[in-house]
Amino acid sequence: MMVRTRIREIIAEQAMLEPDQVTDDATPQDLGIDSLGLVDSIFAIEEEFDISIPFNANEPEKSEFDITNMGTIIAAVERLVAQNAA
Template sequence: MTDTIKSRIRAIIAEQAMLEPDQINDDATPEDLGIDSLGLVESIFALEEEFDITIPFNANEPDKSDFDISNMGTIIAAVERLVAQKAA
């Protein structure tokens, strides 16, 4: 399941960044991918819709939220955690 979630997340972010999913690695930040703040908000909405989850409104402040959007690896881990919590 995790690889499927990871590939779906990469596809959503890649679409926003106008890249191919295989061009996105876990260390890439939204800025590295050319995603501005509006693009990041659109990506968050797309992730919420795709996985039927709610991402905290303060996700851009990792010290105040369990959802860290600083790079792809942390975004993937946070979405996986929310999906697992929803399934539990």
């Protein structure tokens, strides 16, 4: 399964949406995901792909992990998964 597809499924589960509703330009807020939900999603993604995401929930603006929208989240996770596989 593609990383992108699985991330969409994880986020959709968190937001109680269908995976096809998780579009690249949707922000977590657009999907109704609050900060706690975002942290839960990040934990689920880390567990799924056995990666560590550099995200500080207390200071998200200082994180290296871009949570602007689903596209940036997916791209960042794909990079981490690729680095982990190397």
